[in-house]
Amino acid sequence: xxxxxxxxxxxxxxxxxxxxxxxxxxxxxxxxxxxxxxxxxxxxxxxxxxxxxxxxxxxxxxxxxxxxxxxxxxxxxxxxxxxxxxxxxxxxxxxxxxxxxxxxxxxxxxxxxxxxxxxxxxxxxxxxxxxxxxxxxxxxxxxxxxxxxxxxxxxxxxxxxxxxxxxxxxxxxxxxxxxxxxxxxxxxxxxxxxxxxxxxxxxxxxxxxxxxxxxxxxxxxxxxxxxxxxxxxxxxxxxxxxxxxxxxxxxxxxxxxxxxxxxxxxx
Amino acid sequence: xxxxxxxxxxxxxxxxxxxxxxxxxxxxxxxxxxxxxxxxxxxxxxxxxxxxxxxxxxxxxxxxxxxxxxxxxxxxxxxxxxxxxxxxxxxxxxxxxxxxxxxxxxxxxxxxxxxxxxxxxxxxxxxxxxxxxxxxxxxxxxxxxxxxxxxxxxxxxxxxxxxxxxxxxxxxxxxxxxxxxxxxxxxxxxxxxxxxxxxxxxxxxxxxxxxxxxxxxxxxxxxxxxxxxxxxxxxxxxxxxxxxxxxxxxxxxx
Ligand SMILES: Nc1ncnc2c1ncn2[C@@H]1O[C@H](COP(=O)(O)OP(=O)(O)O)[C@@H](O)[C@H]1O
Ligand SMILES: [Mg+2]
Numbered sequence: 447x448x449x450x451x452x453x454x455x456x457x458x459x460x461x462x463x464x465x466x467x468x469x470x471x472x473x474x475x476x477x478x479x480x481x482x483x484x485x486x487x488x489x490x491x492x493x494x495x496x497x498x499x500x501x502x503x504x505x506x507x508x509x510x511x512x513x514x515x516x517x518x519x520x521x522x523x524x525x526x527x528x529x530x531x532x533x534x535x536x537x538x539x540x541x542x543x544x545x546x547x548x549x550x551x552x553x554x555x556x557x558x559x560x561x562x563x564x565x566x567x568x569x570x571x572x573x574x575x576x577x578x579x580x581x582x583x584x585x586x587x588x589x590x591x592x593x594x595x596x597x598x599x600x601x602x603x604x605x606x607x608x609x610x611x612x613x614x615x616x617x618x619x620x621x622x623x624x625x626x627x628x629x630x631x632x633x634x635x636x637x638x639x640x641x642x643x644x645x646x647x648x649x650x651x652x653x654x655x656x657x658x659x660x661x662x663x664x665x666x667x668x669x670x671x672x673x674x675x676x677x678x679x680x681x682x683x684x685x686x687x688x689x690x691x692x693x694x695x696x697x698x699x700x701x702x703x704x705x706x707x708x709x710x711x712x713x
Numbered sequence: 714x715x716x717x718x719x720x721x722x723x724x725x726x727x728x729x730x731x732x733x734x735x736x737x738x739x740x741x742x743x744x745x746x747x748x749x750x751x752x753x754x755x756x757x758x759x760x761x762x763x764x765x766x767x768x769x770x771x772x773x774x775x776x777x778x779x780x781x782x783x784x785x786x787x788x789x790x791x792x793x794x795x796x797x798x799x800x801x802x803x804x805x806x807x808x809x810x811x812x813x814x815x816x817x818x819x820x821x822x823x824x825x826x827x828x829x830x831x832x833x834x835x836x837x838x839x840x841x842x843x844x845x846x847x848x849x850x851x852x853x854x855x856x857x858x859x860x861x862x863x864x865x866x867x868x869x870x871x872x873x874x875x876x877x878x879x880x881x882x883x884x885x886x887x888x889x890x891x892x893x894x895x896x897x898x899x900x901x902x903x904x905x906x907x908x909x910x911x912x913x914x915x916x917x918x919x920x921x922x923x924x925x926x927x928x929x930x931x932x933x934x935x936x937x938x939x940x941x942x943x944x945x946x947x948x949x950x951x952x953x954x955x956x957x958x959x960x961x962x963x964x965x966x967x
Pocket of ligand 1: 755
């Protein structure tokens with residue numbers, strides 16, 4: 447057990463060390479504040495602001511859209527449907543299956559839809575595809591916490607004359623810490639996933655100004671720059687990885703903080 | 714035993730859960746502004762019966778309810794019934810207290826807000842009134858915005874009672890409301906129940922015979938989903954007619 451812990455802690459440190467040591471030298475103010483100069487494959491100048499912004503757009507967009515879709519489904523399954531009804535069970539099973547599907551399949555699926563509707567690789571197509579990826583993550587995580595809330599809680603609200611909708615709001619309130627964890631999971635997955643955006647979001651050197659434009663993303667910035675033969679460009683990939691890790695870290699910590707703050711009334 | 718105009722009248726009620734016959738041919742009149750207790754061994758159907766009174770049982774898929782429950786003469790399982798306003802007539806205290814995930818103040822204000830009281834001043838009055846009525850005011854008046862979850866279990870149960878009273882019910886259902894409480898908190902709840910008898914119809918599930926004796930006007934003894942005997946407290950506890958009741962009251966069945 448101690449050995450396993452050491453291995454895990456050790457590999458985490460190794461990863462951080464690798465990206466930090468290689469990325470630090472390229473991690474300048476320029477790289478986080480400028481878009482690339484002279485193309486992303488070979489370019490040594492400029493920065494990757496386009497990818498940072500693109501990734502934030504996509505993961506925030508997908509997480510918000512994912513919440514808008516998964517929260518009503520979870521409320522339906524837990525509060526509107528009768529307990530253990532077959533529709534609720536099928537829904538849960540579906541999310542379990544969707545959860546296990548590799549992201550490249552979502553990427554391919556997103557690409558098919560995109561082609562079908564005649565969309566080009568764009569911010570919108572990327573958001574939609576990543577939303578598909580995060581819906582099962584969000585839905586399962588939120589379902590889990592709402593299911594954990596005691597049935598007596600709904601007995602209590604119903605006995606006070608609350609409707610199912612009003613009861614749902616109480617359950618959401620009770621589930622706030624869980625929902626925040628779910629958002630964090632979803633965001634982390636969305637911002638780090640390359641396979642879903644590979645075919646659907648495209649890649650460009652500029653920051654998208656509308657949903658119809660293609661956009662760069664951090665995972666692909668890492669991928670493209672790392673495949674460059676020039677060492678300086680490769681190091682820029684590590685800088686991008688460092689930035690990605692940093693963003694995920696910030697999100698984790700702030701989620702922990704808010705979840706504590708917002709759950710002070712949880713029973 | 715029947716009453717002229719009972720507050721709740723149960724007629725030929727049968728409940729099946731997942732193919733099991735849980736409540737069998739229940740017929741009982743619950744008198745107005747009295748305290749009626751249901752006693753019986755655990756698993757005999759007391760909770761299930763109580764939940765049929767405000768339709769908290771319908772939410773399971775495999776529950777089948779036949780028969781009638783008339784509240785003020787109206788069948789709550791009838792077609793035109795408004796379930797939410799019907800439920801509002803009945804306060805519920807469960808075995809363990811479940812405060813809502815919000816502040817003490819908001820717990821009390823929750824019901825009135827749902828039903829249209831939104832003015833801060835009116836709510837303030839209601840909150841103070843019901844917290845006072847349940848003996849909590851002095852204990853919590855300095856931390857009304859604190860979390861209800863931080864109260865002791867006994868205080869939480871009184872908060873739940875206050876929260877229920879704030880929607881102005883006519884009936885209060887208590888499902889072993891003191892079973893999770895310490896003796897002092899139990900005594901406080903019991904005293905409150907005795908006070909409330911003048912204004913409300915109380916239905917109490919308990920497995921503590923002495924509690925039933927202290928509080929009830931009438932007692933119904935349930936066994937394996939059937940009402941074996943129903944009558945005034947003294948009759949059931951001191952002069953039971955049925956053999957099963959005699960054995961239970963003596964402590965043979967438990
Ligand atoms: N949701 C349910 N699903 C299956 N069986 C149930 C359910 N609720 C209650 N029962 C059964 O109904 C019987 C009566 O339960 P209950 O009303 O809780 O008894 P009591 O409150 O008197 O202890 C028990 O045998 C219990 O197993
Ligand atoms: Mg019970």
